[in-house]
Amino acid sequence: MFRFIVYRLNFLKGIPLFALIYDSCLKIAMLLVAPERLAWFDEIENEVLSWDGTNVSLHKFGGMQFNYGQKEIGHLHSNGLLDILFTRQVKQELLASGKAEVHHVFKKSGWISFYILTEKDLINAKYLLNEAYRSRV
Numbered sequence: 001m002f003r004f005i006v007y008r009l010n011f012l013k014g015i016p017l018f019a020l021i022y023d024s025c026l027k028i029a030m031l032l033v034a035p036e037r038l039a040w041f042d043e044i045e046n047e048v049l050s051w052d053g054t055n056v057s058l059h060k061f062g063g064m065q066f067n068y069g070q071k072e073i074g075h076l077h078s079n080g081l082l083d084i085l086f087t088r089q090v091k092q093e094l095l096a097s098g099k100a101e102v103h104h105v106f107k108k109s110g111w112i113s114f115y116i117l118t119e120k121d122l123i124n125a126k127y128l129l130n131e132a133y134r135s136r137v
Helices: 002-008 010-014 018-033 035-049 088-097 119-136
Strands: 054-058 064-068 071-076 081-085 111-115
Touching: 018 035, 035 054, 035 064, 035 071, 035 119, 064 119, 071 119, 081 119, 088 111, 088 119, 111 119
Parallel strands: none
Antiparallel strands: 054 064, 064 071, 071 081, 081 111
């Protein structure tokens, strides 16, 4: 359903607060079908906030945005989709090693996407966010 909304109903992002409301609905659905993932998302948030100079804010298209100072490191949608910004070179290395997927919208940018579905994914998500953080410090 997420992909359908992103690709077919993209115009909805122009409606004020729509993305935030949609992401809240994703979080409620996650609470019903996979509540352990919400605990994992909290763990990721706590991990990122333990790094010097980081903060968390709402992402403009819903979810949690992780920042270093005023710059975005990445963001986590409530369905477990983690998007992180790297250089294009690092992105290619991550794609080649199978550690990330092409971003679900911005395929030719430095953005990568990564779904958090298992505890192993949780570990990899924290690793990827830390790599992005260290590249900015």
